[in-house]
Amino acid sequence: MDLETVRTFVAVAEAGRFQGAADDLSITQQAVSKRVAALERTLGVRLFTRAPRGAELTIDGRAFLPHARELLRVAERASASVRPGRRPLRVDVLASRSAQSGLMRAFHRAHPEIELDVMMLFDIETAVTALRTGAIDASFRAVAAPGRPLPEDIAAVRVLDEPLQLLTGPAHALAGARSVTVAELVGHRIWMPGIAPGTEWGAYYDDLVAEFGLTLEVTGPNFGSDALLDTIADTPALATFMGEHTRLIWPADHGLRRIPVTDPTPVYPHSLLWHRDNPHPALAALRTHLAARTAGHEAAGTWVPDWVLPRDPR
Structure with missing residues (x-):
């Protein structure tokens, strides 16, 4: 027609x-x-x-x-949708209250003139396909080092190392601790029903468990963050991991505790991915913003799997 x-x-x-x-x-x-x-x-x-x-x-x-x-x-x-300068910058984040989403909110405050579409794709394979087809302009993911490379047309830079914290209910054995070492977590049940096999965050936690001998349970359906928080608050035997920059809200009577993990501190490595030939003018502004505002923790005292992308030397 x-x-x-x-x-x-x-x-x-x-x-x-x-x-x-x-x-x-x-x-x-x-x-x-x-x-x-x-x-x-x-x-x-x-x-x-x-x-x-x-x-x-x-x-x-x-x-x-x-x-x-x-x-x-x-x-x-x-x-x-294909007219640079006229369409929104389309960015994939893992979850709406994640550190990645917080980075994009800060970018929006710094550049309110740039229209954004923020979406949530499932895993890195889905994100890479969307980058290559032009469905999105950028994605935040944990990226493998050269031994497990991305396609040649996809660029990536590690922009934020996020420390993990232990989240417990008020009756948990570690609830009163100001910090816990990784060794002190051995033998405790850490419940994370949202981990999906074959995903980049699944690979991260698989290596964390293998490295330190932790007990990670992924049983049961994932009913979302509210159900997870309710269960952690009511079950003294369970704890979970949460990123330091993850922002969740729970009722005051839950009495949940966020406890830093040390010696070493496991950090989750967030990288920004984009297609090397993407001409969207706001993509360069996003990369510049992230380079100026994000910082990783010192290598000493922290842990990441040996397969992750090295930090940007800038």
Whole structure:
């Protein structure tokens, strides 16, 4: 279906006259008539009847009009989606209250003129595919080092190392501690039902368990953060890990404790990924913003798996 004929049909319907549509579109009345006739041949119906006061929609024309308007709106959105400078910067984060989301909120405060679309994809494979197809402009992920490389057309830089904290209920054996060492966590049940096999965060926690002999339980359905917090608050035998910059809200009577983990401090390595040929002008602004505002912890006293991307030397 020729969109120009659809656009002309809508113009005639709104103007109520062929000449009025011609004036609005800056074309001749004859051209308007030819376009409407071509659309009628495509659809196999009459769209207008001539009347003393101009052109009136037939019953088929009235039925087609809302769909014609939607076709034009879809065409405009499709065009804008690939027009750098006219479309939002599309960024993938892992969760709405994660450290990654906090980085994007800070970027938005620093650059309110840049329109953003923030979305949440499932895993790194999905994110890389979206980067390569242009569905998104950037993604925050934990990225493998050169031994497990990304595709050559995908660039990545490690932008934030987030310390893990232990989250316990008020009756947990470690609830009163100001900090806990990794060794002190051995033998305690750490419940994380949101870990999915084959994901980059699944690989991170697999290595954490293997390195320090921790007991990580992923049993049971993942009902979301509220259910997790309720269970941790009510179950003295369970604790969970939470990123230092993760922002969650729970009722005051839960009495939950966030306890720093030390000796060493496990840190989750957030990297920014983008397609090397992506021309979106706001992408450079995001990279500059992150380089200026984010910082990793010193290597001494922290732990990451040996497969993660090295930190940016800047």
